[in-house]
Structures are given as C-alpha cells and as structure tokens.
Amino acid sequence: MNNSVQPLLEVSNLSKHFGAIRALDDFSMRINPGEVVALAGDNGAGKTTLIKTISGVFRPTAGEIKLKGQPVDFQTPQEARDKGIETIYQDLALADNLTIGANIFLGREPMKKAFGFLPVLDRKKMADAARDTMALLDFHVSRLEAPVSNFSGGQRQAVAIGRAVYWDAQILIMDEPTAALGVPEQRKVIQLIHQLKAQGRGIIFISHNLQDIFAVSDRIIVLRRGVTAGERKISETTHDEVVKLMVGG
Amino acid sequence: MTSVSTPSGTASHKAPQADHAAQTKSLLQRIADLRAWLFLAALIAVFEIWARASFGGTFILNSFNVQSIAIFAVAPLLLATGQTFVIISGGIDLSLGFIMGLAAVVSAHTINALTPTLGLEFGVLGGFLVGVLVAGVPGIINGLLVSRLKVPPFIGTLGMFGVARGVAFLLAGGTTVPVSNSFFAAIGNGRFYGIPYIVIIAAIFVVIMHYLLSQTRFGQHNYAIGANVQAARRAGIDIKSHLLKLYILSAACAGLGGVLYSARFNAGAAQAGEPLLLDCVAAVVIGGASLFGGSGTIFGTVAGALVIAVIQYGLVFVNVEPFWQFISVGVVIIISVLIDQAQRRFSGGRQDE
Numbered sequence: 001m002n003n004s005v006q007p008l009l010e011v012s013n014l015s016k017h018f019g020a021i022r023a024l025d026d027f028s029m030r031i032n033p034g035e036v037v038a039l040a041g042d043n044g045a046g047k048t049t050l051i052k053t054i055s056g057v058f059r060p061t062a063g064e065i066k067l068k069g070q071p072v073d074f075q076t077p078q079e080a081r082d083k084g085i086e087t088i089y090q091d092l093a094l095a096d097n098l099t100i101g102a103n104i105f106l107g108r109e110p111m112k113k114a115f116g117f118l119p120v121l122d123r124k125k126m127a128d129a130a131r132d133t134m135a136l137l138d139f140h141v142s143r144l145e146a147p148v149s150n151f152s153g154g155q156r157q158a159v160a161i162g163r164a165v166y167w168d169a170q171i172l173i174m175d176e177p178t179a180a181l182g183v184p185e186q187r188k189v190i191q192l193i194h195q196l197k198a199q200g201r202g203i204i205f206i207s208h209n210l211q212d213i214f215a216v217s218d219r220i221i222v223l224r225r226g227v228t229a230g231e232r233k234i235s236e237t238t239h240d241e242v243v244k245l246m247v248g249g
Numbered sequence: 250m251t252s253v254s255t256p257s258g259t260a261s262h263k264a265p266q267a268d269h270a271a272q273t274k275s276l277l278q279r280i281a282d283l284r285a286w287l288f289l290a291a292l293i294a295v296f297e298i299w300a301r302a303s304f305g306g307t308f309i310l311n312s313f314n315v316q317s318i319a320i321f322a323v324a325p326l327l328l329a330t331g332q333t334f335v336i337i338s339g340g341i342d343l344s345l346g347f348i349m350g351l352a353a354v355v356s357a358h359t360i361n362a363l364t365p366t367l368g369l370e371f372g373v374l375g376g377f378l379v380g381v382l383v384a385g386v387p388g389i390i391n392g393l394l395v396s397r398l399k400v401p402p403f404i405g406t407l408g409m410f411g412v413a414r415g416v417a418f419l420l421a422g423g424t425t426v427p428v429s430n431s432f433f434a435a436i437g438n439g440r441f442y443g444i445p446y447i448v449i450i451a452a453i454f455v456v457i458m459h460y461l462l463s464q465t466r467f468g469q470h471n472y473a474i475g476a477n478v479q480a481a482r483r484a485g486i487d488i489k490s491h492l493l494k495l496y497i498l499s500a501a502c503a504g505l506g507g508v509l510y511s512a513r514f515n516a517g518a519a520q521a522g523e524p525l526l527l528d529c530v531a532a533v534v535i536g537g538a539s540l541f542g543g544s545g546t547i548f549g550t551v552a553g554a555l556v557i558a559v560i561q562y563g564l565v566f567v568n569v570e571p572f573w574q575f576i577s578v579g580v581v582i583i584i585s586v587l588i589d590q591a592q593r594r595f596s597g598g599r600q601d602e
Contacts, residue, residue: 078485093480095473097543106473107484109466120464 006069007032008202009054009085009171014063016049023049025226027063031171031202036193038213038234039206041223042246047206050223051173054204055087056080067171086169088160090176096149100141101126103148104133104163133162137192154185161192165199172196173204178212190215210239222246284588285536285552288581292556296563303567314566316445320513322558323451324349324506326551328522328529329536330458331502333550336533337462338495339475339542340402344391344409345503345529348384349522351417352507356380357426357517360433369432376433377508384504385497387413392496396489406496410526417519426517437512447509454505459547471495475542528557531578535585556581 007030016024024046031037039047052058054065056074065072067083074080077087094103101123102109110122127144134141139158141151148156157177164172174193178186193216196203207213213220214234222229222245230245280287293309300308308314328345335342356376364372387409394405428434439446462468470491473481482488503522511517536553538545560577 077483081485087483089483093477093483095476095480095543097472097476098469102469102473106481107470107486109469111466114464118460118464120460121466121469 005032007066008035008068010066010069011054012064012066014050014053014065015061016053016058017061022226024053027223027226027228029221029228029231031204033170033200033202034197035219036197036203036205036217038217038220039204039223040208040210040213040220040242040246041229044225045223045246046226047223048175049226051087051175051204051206054080054171055085055173081167081169084168084170085173086164086167086171087173087175088157088164088177090179094148094156094159097147099126099130099145100134100148100151100159100162101128101130101144103159104130104166106163129166130162133166134158136165137162137195152185153181154188157181157185157189158192161189161196165196169201171202171204173206175206176208177205178207178209186212210242213242214239224248282537282549282592284585285549285556288535288585289552289556289559292559292563296559296567299563299567308563308566312443314562316440316443316448318555318558318562319448320445321562322554323447323513324510324522325525325528325532325557326455326554327451327502327506327509328525329532329550329554330455330547331499332529333533333536333538333545333547334458334462334471334495335402335499336530336538336540337475337542337545338471338492339478340395340492340495341406341530341540342391342496342499343403343406343526344387344413345499346522346524346526347410347413347417347519348387348500348503349507349510349525350519351387351413351420352380352384352504353511353517353521354417354421354426354507354519355383355517356508357428357511358420360428360430360511361426364430369430372430373433373436376430376511380508380511381501381504384500384507386500388497388500389493391500392493395496396492414519421517421519428511428515428517433512434515437509437515447513450505450509454502455547455551458502462547467491467494472543475544477543528578529554531582532557534582534589537585537589539589553585 009031011027011029014024014027015022027046027050029037039050041047049058053060056077056079059073059075067085072083074083095106098106105126110125111119112122112125114120130144131141137158139155139162141155143150148159151159161172161177177193178189181189190212193203193205197216205213205217217234219231219233220237220242221231222242224246229248232241296308300306328349332342332345356379359379360372360376363375367375391402391406391409394400394408395402436446441449462471470481470486473484473486474488474491478488507517507521510521532553533545533550534540534553535556536545536549536551538549557578560581561574564574564577565571
C-alpha cells in the first residue's frame, strides 16, 4: 500500500455490535484518491453493516472513521452526504416520474424569483446541471424534459452516479451497481467507475460478480462473519484465491 | 430547448418521449394528457346538440347555465384540489367530504356568535378563519396517523370520515344551522360583473394551489414521494413532516369548500360534502392522475371537476332522470382509467406499481 499520500478515507478498528451479534468486528481499511476498493463476502459477512456505518446510517460501537485525516462522527446519512460520502444503491434511488435534473437536485432544489418576488423552481438550472453532469460521465442526453423512467437501466444508473458527482462526492459507495443491469449496461457502468477513478475519487465497490471486481478494482477486501478474511491487490490475486477467502477454505 | 417551463406544466408532465418514440406517439400522448379537457368539450357539444334537438334551446351559450355549472363545480373542485396533492403522493383522503361538512357547521356557528360583537364583515372573516382552522384539526390527525403511526391512508382517513361526520352532526344538533349575516349571504350569492364571488374565490385558491404543486419544493417532493418513497427519503426529504403538511393542506381545502357552501346556502349542514366524497376522487382520476401516485396536475383536476359538474347539470337540463348521472360519471371514470393505462403502454417507460 502507498502510505505517502493522504488517504481519502481511513477506517480504524471499527466495530458494530447488535446486542450479542458482532456484525462487524475490529475492521480497518483505507482508500486513497483515485482508488477502487472492492468489498466481497458472502451474505451476512458484514458488507452492508460496514457501508451503513461509513455512510452514517449506523453509529459504530467502537473504532474511528477519518475523512482526509479528520475524525468524523456522523449522526445521520445527511451529514455523511454533506461531507462528500455518497451511497449509490442497487435498486436505483430515483424518482422515476421526474427529470434527470430534478433527480440530481432532489431534496435540494434550486429556486429563483419569478417576476422579481415569487419563488419558483429553477428548472433551467436543473436541466443545465443535468446536461453538464451527464456529459462529464460521457452520457450525452438531449431529452432533459423526459422523466427518467424513459431511460435504460444503465442510463438510470448513470443518473444516480451523476447525482453523486454533481454534489462533488469524494467517496462513492456503490452497492451492487451492476446487479440490475444487462451485460452491455454493466460494461457501461464499469466504464463510468474508471472515469470516476480518473477524477481522483475514492470508490467502495460491492459486488458478487468477481469478473466486475477484477475489471475495476485496485484492491479487494474479503469479509467473513464480520472480520477481515483477507486483503489483496487485484494484480496479485486470482478468482480462486478470493473465493477461498470468502468461503473460508 | 430548456427554457423555463411555463406554469401550465410541471417537468414530470411534459409529454414524455420514450427513446423509440415517433412523433405520432408523442402527439397521441399530448392528446391523452389533455383528455379531460377533450372530454369536457365533447360533453358540452353533446348537451348543446341534445338541447337544440329536443327543445330548440341552447345549453352552453346560456350564461345562466354557465354560472350554474361554475357554482355547482366550486365545492367538488376545492375538495379535488386537496385530493390531487394526496393522490399524487400515493395516498388518498376519504375524510374530505365530512371535513367540509364540519367546516360548514363550525363557520355557521362562529359567524352567528361573532356577528353581534364584531359586526357583519369581521364576523364573516372570523367564520372563514375558524372554519378553515377547525378543518385543519382532522387534517393534523390524518397526517399524524399516516406519517408517524404508519396507518394506511385509506384506513386512517376512513376512520376520520366517521369521526368528522359524527362531530359535525353533534355540533349541528342533527339539523342545519342557519346563518343570520347579510354580508355572508352576499358573498355566497353575489356577483362581480356576472361572475359569482364564490367562483372567483375558488379560482384564486386553485391558482395558488397550482403554483404550490408545480413550482415549489413542496410540490416537487410530493411527486417524488408518490413515485418512490425510498428515493425521496434517501435524498434527504423529511417524509413525516411532508405527509403531515399534506393532509393538513387537503383538509384546509375541504374547510374552504365548507365555508363557501355555508355562504351559498346561508346555512351550515353536516352532510354538505357527503355526495362529494367520491366525486372529488373521480375528478382527480378523470383529470389524469394515477391512483398509484406520482402523476397528476391541478390543471387536469379542474377539467375533471368540470366534467362531473357538466354531466350532472346537463342531464338535469335536458330532463333525464337524475339516476343517469351516477351511470354517466361512473362510465367516464372507467374510460379515464383505461386511457391512462393505454398511455402508460404507449410511453414505453417502465411502470413499477
């Protein structure tokens, strides 16, 4: 690991217990700018607990999270988001009936004054931001007035990612971003992740698909029953080794 | 191409074009979006022809008829305006009819009580305020039930339907409450250049509600919640507080409807909104909203309310037995939903419901 650069995110000795159940125990990891770290593990291994703890949904039982060297303690997911940690869910957290722009700005819509006094939604700003953000991700959409239900699965995933990018998320947590997609669309999302990486963002990539993991990640951390079963550089490991770590062979 | 949209359409209701949509399809969709207004035009034409054929009179060119239809449409439109917000959010408010009755009775009592001390005008003002505020109480309870206690809106507001009905009848002593205030009667029956005051009040109110739905964050969040509550919550929208405000708003719409009813008849009646209970849901559905939530406009609801008013008034005008009103309104509701389904298939977008 390269210890000379300031890591974007540093998690030290993180534990999350639910009563007697140790969902996550003494877990540590770091993510450098422009790095994709894959999280793998069987169901119940603690992946979801980990990302929910990082993104402010759960509060850790013990341990520390540092963002660019600063210790943070999120009370709500909103605080984590304000600090630049954005989670992209597999089931596409989009409002299907709204435009790309409205989805990017959902919950923080820009307003302007009509006739100099009446506050109204600034749809032009939303549409402009949608066009620019999607272009940044190399998706060129012209139909900015169309609801996102009219777009394909890959395009919709791009909208979800675009929202994170627009709000300048430094850490993107992607929970099975390719699970709901067809093969060509999966490729497109993998391309997107490469682009985010090139922009210097840190990505936590959760997937059951080893092929995807090997296609985009720099490192892989395998969880088993709440503890780290192993951490490998992708360039120095194989599918077989990862599977062995996952099942505990 | 992305000029600021006119107030007549929210972004979500710009005729949607699917990836593969040809121009003809988008034209069809545009027609489907305006179906309530087309329905209305067709209905008016039918009644006009009918009136000329059967007794050589005119239906729509008669200003008395137009005024009557407008007055007739005021109460269902006000209820339907509130209902539009609730249905877009994916809920339904069944208590609106009796909240209207409650407000009618309360405003009648309040005006009678206040007029001797405050005078005619301030008595009426007090009646308006107290009527709408009291209507907000069942709205608060509905909102708390739905948002905090996770009671399904259908059941929660059905319970409130009974409670509001009982309270309204108790307050009215089981009868109607006559109002003795000439200013109130003037508001209810007076005209400004031929336009009834209550129609003007309702129109102004509906324009404000249109603004609220199409141009503000509250309206935008309402559409988002109706389409995907989870997404809205993850985007940081406070769902609980939104739903609470939503049910208070719909109850206040019904409250205004109740006060205007009292003004029109110069008396408050607990059963004022009873027949409007389902009419207001029908107006919203005819106006193009989906009961699954996420779509609908105030503009469409206005047409929906007018369609119902024209059917009911028109059938009486051409001297058809009143029972045909039920049949006609029912048929129009079913046709509206069928068109809605067909439109969804045309638009090619995925529909999760």
